[in-house]
Amino acid sequence: xxxxxxxxxxxxxxxxxxxxxxxxxxxxxxxxxxxxxxxxxxxxxxxxxxxxxxxxxxxxxxxxxxxxxxxxxxxxxxxxxxxxxxxxxxxxxxxxxxxxxxxxxxxxxxxx
Amino acid sequence: xxxxxxxxxxxxxxxxxxxxxxxxxxxxxxxxxxxxxxxxxxxxxxxxxxxxxxxxxxxxxxxxxxxxxxxxxxxxxxxxxxxxxxxxxxxxxxxxxxxxxxxxxxxxxxxxxxxxxxx
Numbered sequence: 001x002x003x004x005x006x007x008x009x010x011x012x013x014x015x016x017x018x019x020x021x022x023x024x025x026x027x028x029x030x031x032x033x034x035x036x037x038x039x040x041x042x043x044x045x046x047x048x049x050x051x052x053x054x055x056x057x058x059x060x061x062x063x064x065x066x067x068x069x070x071x072x073x074x075x076x077x078x079x080x081x082x083x084x085x086x087x088x089x090x091x092x093x094x095x096x097x098x099x100x101x102x103x104x105x106x107x108x109x110x111x112x
Numbered sequence: 113x114x115x116x117x118x119x120x121x122x123x124x125x126x127x128x129x130x131x132x133x134x135x136x137x138x139x140x141x142x143x144x145x146x147x148x149x150x151x152x153x154x155x156x157x158x159x160x161x162x163x164x165x166x167x168x169x170x171x172x173x174x175x176x177x178x179x180x181x182x183x184x185x186x187x188x189x190x191x192x193x194x195x196x197x198x199x200x201x202x203x204x205x206x207x208x209x210x211x212x213x214x215x216x217x218x219x220x221x222x223x224x225x226x227x228x229x230x231x
Contacts, residue, residue, distance in 0.1 A: 043221045
């Protein structure tokens with residue numbers, strides 16, 4: 001079955017540690033996205049990539065980094081520079097930048 | 113800049129009744145798309161329905177329909193014959209459909225409406 005997978009589902013991190021969230025898709029989509037969701041809020045865009053080896057900052061990129069070495073993979077690293085990283089992180093993909101975005105199941109990150 | 117406003121933090125509906133979730137938007141883009149997503153308690157965002165700004169007819173997908181009023185800048189979601197499984201958060205979102213530089217296709221989300229279906 002085609003879809004988007006994110007791992008892990010839950011992640012705990014100590015302050016000062018970097019952590020990497022995985023996002024994989026087998027939909028053959030060109031574009032991939034990372035969003036952050038805080039309680040009672042909508043989604044905010046962190047980074048997006050419309051093609052392999054290229055990515056752009058979204059509204060809240062500070063303290064995050066990404067890579068896009070393969071079409072199917074778009075990992076997100078939450079660095080120690082991110083002041084308030086506890087949140088729900090959602091990955092999405094679309095055929096092209098102008099197409100409907102489909103989402104993965106999300107990763108809930110908690111900083112202890 | 114784009115903005116989505118969902119004024120109903122929470123809504124209740126009786127099972128089998130219809131319900132309308134409100135969404136108003138603001139944009140300077142001449143061409144745009146409007147989306148509704150459902151987020152159950154599990155967290156995954158599920159795409160429901162899409163409306164293009166130049167589409168002549170309101171979009172429908174099964175029990176979901178989008179009441180698009182361009183002059184009023186509203187894109188309300190109508191769910192007919194509500195089911196218990198419809199209980200979830202619902203998000204309205206929009207983006208431009210014509211490329212005008214980096215970030216053109218970025219989705220802007222509202223804060224959502226929590227729908228509870230009562231048996």
